Amino acid sequence: MTDILKSPTRRQLLSMIGKTAGATAMYQAMTTLGFASESSFKAGMELKGAPPGASIIILGAGLAGLTAAYELRKAGYSVKVLEYQNRGGGRSWTVNAGDSYTELGGEVVTCDFEKGNYLNGGPWRLPSHHYGVMHYCKKFGVAMEPFIQENSRAYLHRVNHFNGVPQRLGDVQADVKGYVSELLSKAVNVGGLDRSVNTEDKEMLLEGLKGWGVLNKDYRYERSHDTGTYRGFDIYPGGGLMPDARPSKPIPLNALLQSGMWSDLSNFTVHNHNPTMFQPVGGMGKIGDAFTRECQEMITLNAKVTRINQDDNGVSVHYVDTNGGGNVAKIARADWCICTIPLTVLTQLDINVSKPMKQAMAAVPYDTSFKVALEFKRRFWEQDEWIYGGVTYTDMPITQISYPSDNMFSDGPAALLGGYGFGPTSYKFTALTPKQRIAAALAYGKHIHPQYPKEFKAGTSVVWHRIPWTLGCYGIWSESSRAQYYDTLCSIDNRIVLAGEHCSHIPAWQEGAILSGLDTANRLHKRAKSAV
Template sequence: MKDMLQSPTRRQLLSMIGKTAGATAMYQAMTTLGFASESSFKQGMDLSGAPAGASIIILGAGLAGLTAAYELRKAGYSVKVLEYQNRGGGRSWSVNGGESYTELGGETVTCDFEEGNYLNGGPWRLPSHHYAVMSYCKKFGVAMEPFIQDNSRAYLHRTNHFNGVPQRLGDVQSDVRGYVSELLSKAVNVGSLDRSVNTEDKEMLLEGLKGWGVLDKDYRYLRSHETGTYRGFSVYPGGGLMPDAKPSKPIPLDSLLNSGMWADLSNFTIENHQPTMFQPVGGMGKIGDAFTRECRDMITLNAKVTKIEQDDTGVTVQYVDSNGGGNEAKTVRADWCICTIPLTILTQMDINVSAPMKQAMAAVPYDTSFKVGLEFKRRFWEEDEWIYGGVTYTDMPITQISYPSQNMFKDGTGVLLGGYGFGETSYKFNALTPQQRIDAALAYGKHIHPQYPKEFKAGTSVVWHRIPWTLGCYGIWSASSREQYYDTLCSIDNRIVLAGEHCSHIPAWQEGAILSGLDTANRLHKRAKAV
């Protein structure tokens, strides 16, 4: 019987291996540079014995600053926090229905969602091994619910493949597993692995591949009732005299290889995206709200820092009202200063730190990122397509669509993350007006969900390079820049020390900010006691 599986060409196979190896290399690089690291947090901090009358000024009421403030006050320090915005929490931020903000350039971004609907402008999911943020959420009473990252009913989409029709993620995963199993079984049967496995191991490997890849008796991945139990059916099993079940048809190997969808599968296997993931009930901003509530009496809001000056005995900070309440400068002085202001802002400010510190501050660029939230009249992804949570990936500029993990089966409106990307595609969205971003997300998204035009209700967006208080999304480190500048950036420069996600090995995650705040508080406490 003729083999129904077309063997991949050498070019296709090398391409497949390259994409797979590329994904692995990317993950290894991310781990090396701190993007995919497990948290080092083991237990809470218990500082005590602050020098009598010792004071600390903290610049920025994000999670790094508020973590340090919370712990240092417990140790006995007099702590004051200055925050540019009219709220605490920093990038732990949800844009809720009825809210608005002004971005760089003067455009007002509105959120006309129904009450209870929101867009997480910054962080949107929490790995279960980010122990510090989980610990504080439990301590501060932030309710959690599961976040679904991997959903086999979501899609992988390529504009120029499969006639633009999105493919179910689970179908692609099953077919990849099946074809890899078949290819490996062929290699075993022709003796290509004789140097690696003995006869007994070969038999066990073949048997394992047959089950794992759902292969037939001849070790072929072909459409069968068995494959249907994994990748699904074109006609599902019924009852009575309903039609017989028909297994769905696997995607041909060459089509799968040429589409490049293999590369997208790594989004579901890197450690930070593995189940179980979580999100706060009501939006990620609930974490920032909880930290703010615990530290509220220490925080001065609407305080725009204009100058940071240190001498051998302390630090003086000048600030003005960022809410338009006058330009009269105010000053505050403390023995020590923890500065969590993003480096994109800090490098433009008047601050007298050492030359090596200024070089380190200038050596860390910030990535850009955009998000577009789309509210629809009904949850058509659930009602029409059986998608409950999860993420769809596409090669269109919107990059991905994420389906809400909350309020499933609810009647009425729901919000999709209708676009989320970095790099080149983000620059394009940065250049659009708020309304144009929504229009673009709708225009692209309808190629995956044709219901978009009919069901759309409202939209909002966040483009991080146009957010005045960050001018970027998160600090970017390379292996060489981390080796050259990281220790200096995190060191105590006379009376000033920096903290934030940019001063961590887990940049772009709230865990990195909190761990930086904890470490900075601990080191500064030791220094203060030693002076």
């Protein structure tokens, strides 16, 4: 590198701008790193030239359906969207203060929060590489704020370890790194890796481990002012003649291994949870709302599809129009149909698709999931425990507690996510009444935050297997079901094509729904043009 700063004349400074090698090469490298996906996505938006008079009916006004509707209308199609619910957005849904809904079984779930507090029933956080979501949010003016996934002051908790005392996430992260570094240094120093690592690499490895693991001169991970600098303090360094700082004490290696807490760290390193993450200001439903607003003229709400019948010339969709409390059988017809109805529901409808498609539709089970939000009188997690946002993980059935990333430092009631889990634990919560779910989330959560009983105000929940319009949370794919059924499920079946998160490689995420909607729109557009 030309070190122009040794004699900083203006000419030298300017000449440097042109001189140093690599910039062009670098730029080209960058444009191929992670942007290949995005560019194909953007190209996909330039749909043009629908055949004159061509029409498309889209079933479901979730993000997949509305992405397709938005882009296909731009291309010139006559687009109609039928939606079962009385709102668009689908699972991009926020349960707001004052909302209520009826779940399967007839129980009414209410949300008696103070205005502004909410539960995101479905998706709740956005990685910044979800370029599809980000694209439309920017385009539709959905305001974003950071979502704090990782907070080193949040907890990891195991009922049967550390006497049930929650451990700070940052402590566990530092200790795992410290012990792994100590052990690997030891192995390197006793020659245990001589056949794998050459002498030069060995030295760099030891140096790297020492810094990264915060090891002492003997390559040991032991409490010291240095470890405090990374791991924190029981008594923090002060000003003037305040009491001496006392570094916190590492968790013993054996206890750490026994606890199994190590495995929770992947919740922060998985790419979809990497910083920087975002959430829409006011709840995830703002995305659903924005899509709905942009597509308003195309959407018919309260339309319960009962039959989908295609023939050589088009698709007839039979539905019950429940607008205004009515119950009127209607038929809508179009040249093509994009169906985003969840497979749980779709497999119960009368639809004439090919046998392979029917098999594919039946091959995808839906995952179960529950969420409980708890509103408290004050942000005790911030005020008492200095926890601002972030997620605590536990082996109790609530699985996790997520502290709100919005309105931090504010006074007054606030809602946290008091439970969110999948699988068996979720079925248990699904079996409870709405009130019992709240009681259970409180009873469990109290072992992490003893302030719960005193500060509790209200609760609400979403258990996805009781949500009538999805009957489950999202489509589960295995490697073998993908191999056998995925391409079929996504293929155009004469005049009908499916879309949704279940027709994507990113199930359960809005990104999957949006990219599926876009891909479907693209392929259907091509087919429609070639069919003319």
